[in-house]
Amino acid sequence: MNIHTEKLVSIGSHPLGEELPYLSQTLLDFASSLADDLYNLLSKKNGFLAFESALHVFPAENSSLIMTLETWNSDNLWRNNYGTLVKNCLFFAEDIFGGQFCIFEDKIYSFDPETGTKEFVANNIEQWAKAILSDYNVLTGFPLAHEWQKKNGNLPIDKRLLPKIPFVVGGDFVVDNLYSVDSVQGMKIRADIAQQIKDLPDGAKINIRVVD
Template sequence: MGIRELLKISSPDLLPAHADQPILTQESPLYMALMAMLSTRNGFYSLESSIHVYSLSGLSAGSNFTLERWNKPELWKDAYSGVADNIFCFGQDLFGNQYCFSDERICLFDAETAELEYMAATLDEWAELVMNDNYWSGHSLAHSWQAEYGAVTPGHRLIPKLPFILGGKFEAANLHCFENVKAMHYRAELFIQMRDTPDNTQVKLKII
């Protein structure tokens, strides 16, 4: 099974569970499967930190990387001006693209373009994809970057210095280790600038 195999190669729980830990109350198969996975492993990193799955909750209730906190609109979703309102994010790839539920499907929310790309119908299918197809995790770049620069700092993702949508290369030299929430706001600003603009429009980038 996909989830079982993924957990075998993943980190220990990121947050310790506690007795009054809240649960996801939605009755859909996807939410129930996520609840089961997080009851087994309360958040984790995998594949050299290229995959980050958020915790259900834990003793560090203020953590940005619990499901409840990460999906609060004011943390980063509001920066996308409504486009990210109807997705429920449960993890992210190496670049901060969000693994999410949308209309009872698992999709990837592209942080630069705000586009949704269908991934899978079940969490087991999702787990098989991220383990076996580098496209969905960025694992090979995680390996290359860390071999040269060291481990990815917890709470950070590798963000392109020149955004991919503007021609930035998928290579270690174009990546910068950046804090997750700030990185989402940076890409949201890029998305807002580029949305509905003609080709060859000038874009103003903040230096990170």
Template sequence: MEKYSELEELCKLGGNAIEQTFDRIRFNADLSFLGPQLPEYAFLLGLKNGFYAFAEALHVYTYLPSDRYNEQEVVTWNKASLWKRAYGLTEVKPFAFAEDIFGYQFCFDVEGVTRFDPETGELEPVCSTLDEWAGLMLTDPEAHLGYETAREWSQTKGSIRQGERLLPIYPFITSEGSADLTNLYSVDALKGMLSRADFARQIKSVPDGQPIEIVPLIPQNRNPS
């Protein structure tokens, strides 16, 4: 078996596996569309089937045929009907396998690993392989995951609940947006994706630099803790 040293190190630093079992045969059948990206991914989840790391800044999704993780089992999470359709995504790829503290999605795409921005609906290249991605997370978790923000939130407000992410009241791409704790709130990850999909649709046709009026949008189940 090929050795993926960066993935091994990332798993060592992560918390306990969310799911203790991993059905590799069923996994290979269900996710065969990932093609050459599948072996690395199977290796990762075979080591640890879903986990949080870096003060919950990184969340690697769990694979489980029957979902019981707030719709964040990886196959369920990638169903077009859940949040992708709200962004106009209809293809199997990008296929999200993890998220950072702000709900930005790390995805398998035709180019390799990409990062999906939920505020704009845009994808940006990250690296070619999953092992390379793990190396980036290990090298600079602040730049890639928002680690310091997650750590500060945990120290001042308590641990982030499973299935939740930190979202900005004023979006990051606006002049008022920032990762300061006063501009953040914790929310169910799915509700956060859907609320920002609405924002992404609104700004899609606005030219860069053109002033627009931003009305802060906070889903009703806001968790103020």
């Protein structure tokens, strides 16, 4: 029984997509052995927000009104800015900072948009849901999401919170270091940082550029 998946879905928002999700062959190929897991999650609730929008699970359907799995994973949106750093990844959810959760090589990883690095989270969706429920403060950034929105109002679904001083260069995890930005723009900004530092030794200098 997928008790943790059921629990996570139950505390989420209303579905972001239509009742029955649709996974294209491209998405199925990316998801590989976890395709059934992903479909099971989205068939229970086709995309949702949880922990005061700190967790955003993308819906699967064809729609021009909301960000879908298909659009979010298209090469021409933001993925091409990361190049090989996102090869064979299927991004299905994100935290408050736009940190991604992805299916990669039949397991689930977190993806740091500032560094382009992946960290193992779980073997499947059920274990991922268990991890989220057990440690949502860390894995979703909920405390800062709550504090920022208490001060600034609800965060729109198409925006995430980015650090004014990137975390990777010592920016603090505090509200005063955060600002809201369009999700796609936020990924492009961090892709520029990730591409600069991927081959650099510790302590090397990088240039922070604003991407239009």
